[in-house]
Structure formats: C-alpha cells, structure tokens
Amino acid sequence: MSSPHEIEIREKLTRSWLAAEPAVRAYVAAAIKSTADREDVLQQVALTVARRFEEYDGQRPFVGWVLWLAKSRIIDHYRSSQRQRLVLADDVLERLAESLTETHDDLSPRREALDECLATLTERSRALVRMRYHDGLAITSIATAVRSTPGSVRVALFRIREALADCIGRRLAAGAGE
Amino acid sequence: MIDDDVRRAIDAWVDGAPSADDEQTLSRALGADPAAIALLADRARLHALLRDTGGWGEPPPAPVGSRRVFGRKLAWGGAALVAGGAGLWLTLPPTADAGAIDAVQRALVASRPAGDRRYSVSVGAARQWRFSAARRSAVPASTLWVRGSRFVQIADVSGRPVAWGRDGTGAVWFAPSRDTAALFDAAELPEALAEVCDLRSLDLPTLLEKLLADFDLQRLDRGDGHDLVRATPRAGAVTAYGRVDIEIERESLVVRRAVVERSAGRWHGIVVAFTLEEIGVQDDGVYEMAAHVAAGATVLGRDSPRGARGELLREYLQAVRHPEGSR
Numbered sequence: 001m002s003s004p005h006e007i008e009i010r011e012k013l014t015r016s017w018l019a020a021e022p023a024v025r026a027y028v029a030a031a032i033k034s035t036a037d038r039e040d041v042l043q044q045v046a047l048t049v050a051r052r053f054e055e056y057d058g059q060r061p062f063v064g065w066v067l068w069l070a071k072s073r074i075i076d077h078y079r080s081s082q083r084q085r086l087v088l089a090d091d092v093l094e095r096l097a098e099s100l101t102e103t104h105d106d107l108s109p110r111r112e113a114l115d116e117c118l119a120t121l122t123e124r125s126r127a128l129v130r131m132r133y134h135d136g137l138a139i140t141s142i143a144t145a146v147r148s149t150p151g152s153v154r155v156a157l158f159r160i161r162e163a164l165a166d167c168i169g170r171r172l173a174a175g176a177g178e
Numbered sequence: 179m180i181d182d183d184v185r186r187a188i189d190a191w192v193d194g195a196p197s198a199d200d201e202q203t204l205s206r207a208l209g210a211d212p213a214a215i216a217l218l219a220d221r222a223r224l225h226a227l228l229r230d231t232g233g234w235g236e237p238p239p240a241p242v243g244s245r246r247v248f249g250r251k252l253a254w255g256g257a258a259l260v261a262g263g264a265g266l267w268l269t270l271p272p273t274a275d276a277g278a279i280d281a282v283q284r285a286l287v288a289s290r291p292a293g294d295r296r297y298s299v300s301v302g303a304a305r306q307w308r309f310s311a312a313r314r315s316a317v318p319a320s321t322l323w324v325r326g327s328r329f330v331q332i333a334d335v336s337g338r339p340v341a342w343g344r345d346g347t348g349a350v351w352f353a354p355s356r357d358t359a360a361l362f363d364a365a366e367l368p369e370a371l372a373e374v375c376d377l378r379s380l381d382l383p384t385l386l387e388k389l390l391a392d393f394d395l396q397r398l399d400r401g402d403g404h405d406l407v408r409a410t411p412r413a414g415a416v417t418a419y420g421r422v423d424i425e426i427e428r429e430s431l432v433v434r435r436a437v438v439e440r441s442a443g444r445w446h447g448i449v450v451a452f453t454l455e456e457i458g459v460q461d462d463g464v465y466e467m468a469a470h471v472a473a474g475a476t477v478l479g480r481d482s483p484r485g486a487r488g489e490l491l492r493e494y495l496q497a498v499r500h501p502e503g504s505r
Contacts, residue, residue, distance in 0.1 A: 035194040096215055096218065
C-alpha cells in the first residue's frame with residue numbers, strides 16, 4: 001500500500017513529466033538522427049527522471065532539469081554506438097537545451113497556433129503531413145500513396161514545415177501584441 | 179538570415195533522413211551560427227508538436243448514446259495523475275524498471291472506472307484488404323458487456339443468441355446454443371485464449387500491459403477530451419495483431435473505442451472494432467454461464483471426454499465465425 005507521501009510524489013512526477021515531455025522529445029529529435037534511436041533515448045530519459053525525481057530541486061524549472069539529464073543520456077547514446085559520431089558538439093547541446101527551456105512556457109499557445117495553421121494548409125499538404133506524423137508513414141510509403149517520388153515528397157514536406165513554422169511565428173507574435 | 183542549404187539540412191536532420199552532405203552542413207552551421215541552433219530547436223519543437231497534435235480536421239467521434247454513468251467521477255487532480263501516469267508509463271520499457279512501471283500502473287489501476295460497459299463489436303476488413311477474402315467474411319455484429327476482467331459477448335446467429343464470456347472466478351465458457359456449453363477453469367486456459375480474453379476485457383491497464391511486450395505505444399492527443407493510444411508491432415515481434423488503436427476518454431479513462439487489426443492466420447486483414455455504447459449496471463449473473471444456457475443443459479467441464487470441449491469450441495467458432503477466437 002502506498003503512503004500519502006508516495007502518492008503525492010508519483011502524482012507530481014507524472015504531471016511534471018507530461019508537461020515537460022514535448023520539450024524532451026524536441027531535444028532528443030534535435031540531437032539524434034535516427035528516429036528509432038530517439039525513442040530509445042527518450043525512454044532512457046523517462047527512466048532516469050523516474051529514478052532520480054527525489055533529487056529534483058522544486059525551486060528550479062523542471063524542464064531544465066530534465067533536459068540536463070537528457071543531455072547525459074544523449075552523450076551516453078553516442079558513446080555506446082561507436083559507429084555514430086557526435087554531430088552536435090557539447091556546447092551546441094547545451095545551447096539547444098537553453099533554447100528549449102526558454103521557450104517552453106509558450107507550449108500551449110504554440111500548440112493552438114499549430115492547429116490553426118494546419119487548418120490553413122491545402123488538402124494535399126495536410127494529407128502529406130498527416131501521413132508522415134499521424135500515420136507514421138515513411139517517405140517512400142507516402143510517395144507510393146500519392147503517386148510521387150520520395151524526392152518530391154521530401155521537398156514538399158520541407159516547404160510545408162517551413163510554412164507552418166512561419167505561420168506559427170506570426171500567430172504567436174500577433175498573440176503577444178494583443 | 180539563415181542559408182537555404184542550412185534550413186534544408188536542419189529539416190532533413192529533424193525528419194530523421196539527412197544525407198552525409200546535410201550532416202556536414204549542419205555540423206558546420208551549428209558551430210558557427212547561434213541562429214542555426216535556435217532554428218534547430220524551433221524545428222525540433224515543431225516536429226514534436228506535429229507528432230502529438232489532434233488538429234487533423236477529423237470528424238469528432240460520435241457521441242456516446244444512452245449513457246447512464248454511475249460510480250465515481252474522477253476529480254481533476256486524479257484525472258491529471260492518470261493522464262500523466264499513462265504518458266509516463268508508455269515511455270518506459272517493460273523490462274527496464276519494474277518499480278517505476280509498477281508505480282504508475284498502480285496509479286492507473288486505482289483509478290479504474292467502476293461500472294459495467296456495453297460495447298458494440300463489429301468486424302470488417304482493413305482498408306488494404308477490402309477486396310480480399312477478409313472482405314467476404316460475414317461475422318455478425320455482437321454486444322459485449324465488460325466489468326473488470328469479466329465479460330460476456332453475445333451474437334445473434336440466425337435469430338438465436340450465441341454467447342461466450344469470462345466470469346468472476348476467471349473461468350471461460352462458450353455456449354454455442356442454449357443446450358450445450360463448455361467451461362474452462364482459469365488454471366487450464368490455453369495462453370492464447372487467455373490473451374484473447376484479456377484483450378476482450380477492454381480494460382485500459384490490462385490492454386496496455388498486454389501490448390507493452392511486443393508493441394511500441396504512442397499516445398496522441400485527439401482533442402475533445404480524448405486520447406488515442408496507438409500500438410504498432412515492434413520490428414521482429416511475433417504477434418497475432420497488427421496496429422491497435424485505443425481511444426480513451428481522458429477524464430474517466432474509459433476505453434471509448436478500440437480497433438484491433440489482425441495480422442495472422444486466416445483472419446489476416448480483419449479489423450475488429452469495439453465501440454462504447456453505454457455505461458450502466460448489470461447483475462453479476464450476466465457474466466455467468468448459467469444465465470446463457472437452459473436449465474439442464476449439457477456443460478462440458480474439466481472431467482468431460484478428451485477433445486469434447488475443443489469440439490464444442492470449434493462449433494462455437496463456426497457459429498459466430500469470430501476472428502478473435504480463431505487463433
């Protein structure tokens with residue numbers, strides 16, 4: 001039977017993790033090339049956070065602490081997979097974490113802005129993004145589905161993501177000016 | 179202003195498919211230009227949000243009909259814990275830290291919704307198999323009542339009810355007619371059949387626990403108070419199932435809809451969909467075999483002649499042509 005204190009700790013841990021997870025996911029995506037490796041590292045980070053949660057100083061931003069732990073896991077990952085060299089230097093990882101921590105508070109408006117921006121895409125563009133992210137299809141599978149070439153799909157997705165990033169930026173700026 | 183080549187390299191990197199040139203370009207730019215680091219962070223954040231967003235413009239799920247909710251409603255705090263628990267749990271490997279998983283699992287179990295739930299069960303063909311043998315199967319729609327690990331599924335086969343279920347003791351029974359039934363005690367249940375029963379319970383912690391072993395789980399915010407847990411078989415995993423989608427009401431943790439794709443045997447390409455129709459109260463007896471056979475019916479148990487129960491089970495499956503029971 002868990003004590004009230006243990007229950008409280010678990011509750012705090014799960015809530016904190018849920019809030020920080022998008023930033024961790026972004027950090028790992030920025031630092032590691034392979035999508036399969038990203039999932040492994042994300043799991044390692046979650047595990048480390050669960051094990052070491054009692055060390056967390058509640059006066060400091062949780063996401064900053066988690067990204068600090070994540071950085072170690074990322075470096076461990078590169079060390080253990082010797083064929084892969086570390087593309088991102090240590091100071092770059094540091095600055096990435098700072099950037100994600102600084103902008104973490106605007107996650108909710110960013111999410112809302114993304115949903116609004118997705119709605120402005122053409123049907124075809126939305127279908128491509130949906131296949132890539134919602135359905136998790138590989139570029140080659142998307143190309144087959146839309147009767148195109150992988151190269152064309154890559155270019156299209158690049159342009160769509162650029163457009164979405166611009167759109168989100170504009171909406172956030174407009175929101176900040178209100 | 180960041181060079182277009184750098185933007186492309188960052189995009190390819192975050193998308194998981196950079197070329198060797200992209201990697202060189204990226205490495206050079208990140209070392210020389212802080213703006214490139216900010217752009218990488220921005221694009222990685224976009225990538226993470228795209229994975230989680232519910233903003234795909236899908237039609238909202240149909241409302242749950244004739245719903246009579248009873249039992250406790252979870253407080254906001256409890257719901258947040260549960261949602262958080264699911265989120266954390268899904269990211270933990272099943273074998274790496276049993277303690278951490280167990281902690282979250284217990285939180286989930288403690289918040290398990292009370293009540294009997296009624297689901298409609300339909301069987302169809304996966305999109306890519308619409309024109310195959312899977313499409314030609316004619317499995318009748320059925321009704322499934324569940325409470326914890328108990329369930330009873332009743333199909334109408336040519337005007338007569340055909341039922342199977344698991345009672346409060348864990349025994350599993352099949353009644354292909356009102357006159358005959360087969361009963362398997364929990365201890366003698368073949369593993370494959372036990373697994374089918376566990377999935378049939380449509381109990382979220384149980385479903386996730388079963389899926390954790392062989393599937394990669396992903397939790398997606400569907401908006402509108404729903405989460406979607408998508409389970410995809412890991413590469414190399416031996417499983418009778420393809421993709422499994424479980425739609426959950428975030429507040430109550432009730433499984434609102436589950437769609438299970440079969441990937442093995444003659445039912446390859448079949449999709450079984452469970453849709454919540456009602457939350458209500460049922461007598462305990464509805465999960466017992468006795469409620470589904472006539473007084474004096476022949477019931478084959480552990481002491482019956484060897485192979486007799488298997489024969490009755492085949493008869494049952496023949497009657498309902500149920501894909502989940504055919505493994």
